[in-house]
Amino acid sequence: MTFSRPAEDEVDRLVAAWRQERPDLDVSPLEVLSRVSRLSRHLERERRAAFAGQDMESWEFDVLTALRRAGKPYELSPGALLRATLVTSGTMTNRIDRLAAAGLVTRNPDPEDRRGVLVRLTEAGLAQVDAAFTDLLRREHELLAGLGQEERQALAGLLRTLLVPFDASAENGGAHSSSGRT
Amino acid sequence: MTFSRPAEDEVDRLVAAWRQERPDLDVSPLEVLSRVSRLSRHLERERRAAFAGQDMESWEFDVLTALRRAGKPYELSPGALLRATLVTSGTMTNRIDRLAAAGLVTRNPDPEDRRGVLVRLTEAGLAQVDAAFTDLLRREHELLAGLGQEERQALAGLLRTLLVPFDASAENGGAHSSSGRT
DNA sequence: CCGGGATATCTCGACATCAAGACAGCTAGA
């Protein structure tokens, strides 16, 4: 094996195998979508390992950053949080329970809607999320080291094109207050 | 709101919020990596919904396609399967148990290594995976409708660059037999 | 003012995943 072939990834091998087995099908969509799935899985694994060092779980981080982004007073409804993190309502209730038990958020009644609840970051929560976020950015910056500035922008733009249809259909939801998964 | 602004996605909003709250940080990595995570999550949700129509779970599909890709006799070890699907060994044992109970695979002793097992697709498994895969490709093709041929290739290439370091470090694993997540 | 439908959150049970460790069998070197 020489040294200079443009590096192959697992998806290249996977696609080649499919072309062998099913030459009748156009498997080219996998070149993009399979890479998105696999990359996401690797990223998730990295995040998990990295957060483990600072007593922080990946799911905690997702919720806390959504609150942090919202700005003072760092307060969002469970509904806004579940739209931001793309989980179901049952999952979010459970997450809030545990974050509250850990003292990172408080759960307060919404003065304007008696069905509602407002989840607010505590001092401790704010401190933890700021530390973890700074750290995450540093690590993610390294993951992108292989790409130049222009390439990153191109990549971001292409991904946005794929993402817009999904985020648009969820648009109605709730006053598109905040949202997004870090 | 006019109609022609270049469409925004949730990540644009998320990044804008961070720039407001933490102008001291360079959050540009999120433009790429947050989109990868969110897109993957949306794709997963789509797949789940789509497969539900044909008595097929997303995790079953992942395992069956890995076997299908391997070519006749559609047989791989649990180890190869877990590397292909990026799950842990305990998860794979559990998956194989359930697939075998459903009659989609059989579990046979490896004649060359008495610790080993070979998982093989049954006729029923082969039929199911071929049907599901054809269907998946059709749907994934539609998801990419927003991009032209050249854009897809560019996107695939950029993602490969990010993926190579991960897949390379796993390279040693097991005779890089097959692998890949569909 | 009332009823019906929408919305916000929570409850509950099923289930898939992970992490760590148990164990049998392989393999290379003394």
Add this chain to the structure above:
DNA sequence: TCTAGCTGTCTTGATGTCGAGATATCCCGG
């Protein structure tokens, strides 16, 4: 040949997530 270490698979217990449904409240039209 024996042993030490490695590999491949399975076991176990904890945990997070989903999906469906329950409940309370809101809001609009009549």
